[in-house]
Amino acid sequence: MLRPRIIPSLLIQDNGLVKTVNFKNPKYVGDPINAVRIFNEKEVDELAIFDIDATVKGLEPNYSLIERIANQSRMPLCYGGGVKTVEQAQKIFGLGIEKIALSSAVLQNPQLITQIADRVGSQSVIVVLDVKKKLFGGYEVYTHNGKKATGINPFKFVEDAQKLGAGEIIINSIDQDGVMKGYDLSLIDKVREKISLPLTVLGGAGSLNDIKQVIDKHGIIGVAAGSLFVFKGVYKAVLINYPSFEEKEGLRQK
Structure with a gap:
C-alpha cells in the first residue's frame, strides 16, 4: 500500500554535509x-x-562519494x-x-527525461524544480543554487515532465529553504492540481506539525526536510534526528 513518505534531504558541498538558508550561506x-x-x-x-556544487561548477557527479553512500x-x-x-x-x-534527480540538464533539454526513462524506467x-516567487505574483524556476532565473513556469514544466516520462516531481521552495516556518502550501496545491505523478515537496519544515499539515491535505505525498532533521532546538545545534515509528504513524493519520 502506498503511504506518505517522510524524507530527509541532505546537501553535499566539497564532500561535506551542509545546510543553507534561501539557498545561501552553506x-x-x-x-x-x-x-x-x-x-x-x-x-x-x-x-x-543533492550535490549543490556539481552543476554550478560544471563537475561530473562524484561517483566515489556516491558509491560510498x-x-x-x-x-x-x-x-x-551534475547528471x-x-x-x-x-x-x-x-x-x-534507486532514483536520479534531474534539474538544470532537463530544463535545457527536456527530452533527456524520456531518454533516461526509456533506459532505466x-x-x-525524478525532476527537481527549485522555485521562487516572482515580485508581482506567480512563480519561476531557478537553477545554479537559486542564482539563475530561467523564465520557466513551474506549473507548465511539471505537466511537460509528466508527458515526457518523469516518474516523480520534487518541488523545492527557495523562499522557504532553511527558514523553518512551514511549507509554501499554495505552491504545493498548484503543482498537485497539474499532475498525477508522485510529488515530493521540500523547503520550510520547522516542526513535525508542518509535515502533518501537508500530509493531512494531500495524503500520499513525499514530504522532505533538511534543517528539521539535522538541527535541534532554538540554537540549531547539529543533531541528526527523525520521527520515531510512533511519531511517524501519528503524522500519517488524520
Whole structure:
C-alpha cells in the first residue's frame, strides 16, 4: 500500500554535509557518511542527496562519494547533482542508487527525461524544480543554487515532465529553504492540481506539525526536510534526528 513518505534531504558541498538558508550561506554540519549511518538506524522512508556544487561548477557527479553512500545505506536513495547524460545516470544506478534527480540538464533539454526513462524506467527518473516567487505574483524556476532565473513556469514544466516520462516531481521552495516556518502550501496545491505523478515537496519544515499539515491535505505525498532533521532546538545545534515509528504513524493519520 502506498503511504506518505517522510524524507530527509541532505546537501553535499566539497564532500561535506551542509545546510543553507534561501539557498545561501552553506553551513557545514558534518560528514554525509556518518549522517547516512545514523539515518539507517532511524529507519527512514527514503533519503534524498543533492550535490549543490556539481552543476554550478560544471563537475561530473562524484561517483566515489556516491558509491560510498550507497554502500552504507539501507534505505532507498535519490541522488541529484551534475547528471547531464544517459550514461552518467546509468553509471549512478550501477552504484546502487534507486532514483536520479534531474534539474538544470532537463530544463535545457527536456527530452533527456524520456531518454533516461526509456533506459532505466520512469519510476527512477525524478525532476527537481527549485522555485521562487516572482515580485508581482506567480512563480519561476531557478537553477545554479537559486542564482539563475530561467523564465520557466513551474506549473507548465511539471505537466511537460509528466508527458515526457518523469516518474516523480520534487518541488523545492527557495523562499522557504532553511527558514523553518512551514511549507509554501499554495505552491504545493498548484503543482498537485497539474499532475498525477508522485510529488515530493521540500523547503520550510520547522516542526513535525508542518509535515502533518501537508500530509493531512494531500495524503500520499513525499514530504522532505533538511534543517528539521539535522538541527535541534532554538540554537540549531547539529543533531541528526527523525520521527520515531510512533511519531511517524501519528503524522500519517488524520
